[in-house]
Amino acid sequence: MAFNINEIRKDFPILRRKINGHPLIYFDNAATTQKPQQVIDSIVEYYQNYNANIHRGVHSLSQEATDAYEIARKKIQKHFNIEKDYEVIFTSGTTHGINLVANGFTSLLNKGDEIIVSAMEHHSNIVPWQMLAEKTGAELKVIPMSEEGTLVLSEYKKLLSKRTKLVFVNHISNALGTINPIREITQLAHDAGAAVLIDGAQACSHIKPDLQELNVDFYVTSAHKMCGPTGVGILYGKEKWLNKLPPYQGGGEMIKEVTFANTTYADLPHKFEAGTPNICGGIAYGTAIDYLNTIGFDEIATYEAGLLDYATVELLKIEGLRIYGTGPHKTSVVSFNIEGIHPYDIGTIVDKMGIAVRTGHHCAQPIMEFYRIPGTVRASLTFYNTREEIDIFIQALRKAKAMLT
Numbered sequence: 231m232a233f234n235i236n237e238i239r240k241d242f243p244i245l246r247r248k249i250n251g252h253p254l255i256y257f258d259n260a261a262t263t264q265k266p267q268q269v270i271d272s273i274v275e276y277y278q279n280y281n282a283n284i285h286r287g288v289h290s291l292s293q294e295a296t297d298a299y300e301i302a303r304k305k306i307q308k309h310f311n312i313e314k315d316y317e318v319i320f321t322s323g324t325t326h327g328i329n330l331v332a333n334g335f336t337s338l339l340n341k342g343d344e345i346i347v348s349a350m351e352h353h354s355n356i357v358p359w360q361m362l363a364e365k366t367g368a369e370l371k372v373i374p375m376s377e378e379g380t381l382v383l384s385e386y387k388k389l390l391s392k393r394t395k396l397v398f399v400n401h402i403s404n405a406l407g408t409i410n411p412i413r414e415i416t417q418l419a420h421d422a423g424a425a426v427l428i429d430g431a432q433a434c435s436h437i438k439p440d441l442q443e444l445n446v447d448f449y450v451t452s453a454h455k456m457c458g459p460t461g462v463g464i465l466y467g468k469e470k471w472l473n474k475l476p477p478y479q480g481g482g483e484m485i486k487e488v489t490f491a492n493t494t495y496a497d498l499p500h501k502f503e504a505g506t507p508n509i510c511g512g513i514a515y516g517t518a519i520d521y522l523n524t525i526g527f528d529e530i531a532t533y534e535a536g537l538l539d540y541a542t543v544e545l546l547k548i549e550g551l552r553i554y555g556t557g558p559h560k561t562s563v564v565s566f567n568i569e570g571i572h573p574y575d576i577g578t579i580v581d582k583m584g585i586a587v588r589t590g591h592h593c594a595q596p597i598m599e600f601y602r603i604p605g606t607v608r609a610s611l612t613f614y615n616t617r618e619e620i621d622i623f624i625q626a627l628r629k630a631k632a633m634l635t
């Protein structure tokens with residue numbers, strides 16, 4: 231299919247909205263993406279036609295719901311090139327997936343062990359590990375970042391040792407847009423005998439990760455950042471690791487047999503899927519993945535690279551504007567400040583003109599501390615944004631600047 235921006239925009243009903251009297255310009259895609267009609271329809275269809283609890287029922291409706299949910303799991307497996315379908319664990323999102331793994335490692339780490347994070351992580355890939363370090367006595371080390379917002383791999387190599395048990399890094403930084411070299415980071419960790427978890431929340435609307443090729447041990451992501459619904463995501467884990475980890479939550483669905491003396495756990499993936507899951511969310515996640523693949527990830531990457539180049543050039547024409555995250559490999563996220571103006575004030579003024587950007591620390595306070603700034607304005611662009619929208623945004627920024635300086 232040829233990339234047809236006008237047709238694509240028609241798929242997103244929310245893009246027809248007006249905000250404060252202006253057509254909505256949605257540049258907050260790194261926080262959550264909008265949903266195409268196809269995904270909305272699949273949610274409605276589930277509740278209208280085959281809502282039932284899954285895996286337990288003998289009745290037809292339950293079978294239908296179970297089949298649809300398991301088909302979605304297989305779509306996800308295929309999309310990420312995962313070897314076995316039971317290595318796909320449905321979660322409520324990235325945060326849930328990270329906490330599941332961090333909790334599991336409580337029984338695998340000892341005092342003196344080391345775990346490694348990067349300087350450009352989202353809080354959800356920092357805090358659960360700090361909690362783990364506190365519980366186990368393991369030490370948390372940090373891969374430093376350069377001024378242009380890329381990880382310093384020479385320093386990473388120095389941190390790795392026989393004591394390193396786990397490395398966790400994001401695939402793409404939500405605050406800077408930097409694409410990290412996951413294959414290399416993983417290989418180095420494996421050479422030291424450590425496992426790797428990748429936070430893919432920000433990556434999966436821009437690229438299609440091949441998880442066997444990347445050879446990571448764990449990968450987590452959220453559906454809502456790739457045109458799917460909120461409240462659902464996946465944890466991928468290599469079978470050997472998922473077998474090693476204890477269950478995270480106890481309850482229905484995750485057991486083989488329960489007596490008051492003893493409980494045996496269900497096989498993968500059910501061992502980690504206690505309780506009634508987000509059934510409709512899982513099904514609609516599958517629909518979102520179909521939708522993105524119909525457009526094509528190569529087409530998306532080419533189009534977004536064009537948007538990023540255009541936005542970068544036009545933004546830098548504004549005097550006093552500085553962009554954070556200027557590495558050679560980045561996705562269509564532009565984080566910036568205009569000298570002498572608080573990011574929040576810019577966000578408030580452009581909102582009056584219908585433009586949604588994020589301002590603040592983007593759940594990545596260590597990055598803001600690194601640059602010694604309170605926050606940034608972040609315009610995160612995606613495949614349904616246009617150059618015309620960027621033009622309007624630039625005009626709005628010039629107006630805001632005139633008002634505030």
Ligand SMILES: *Cc1c(COP(=O)(O)O)cnc(C)c1O
Pocket residue numbers: 260261323324325326352354355400402403404429430431432452455
């Ligand atoms: C959004 C995001 C998260 C958190 O995802 P949730 O869906 O809120 O759990 C974690 N890491 C990165 C890089 C993100 O962009």
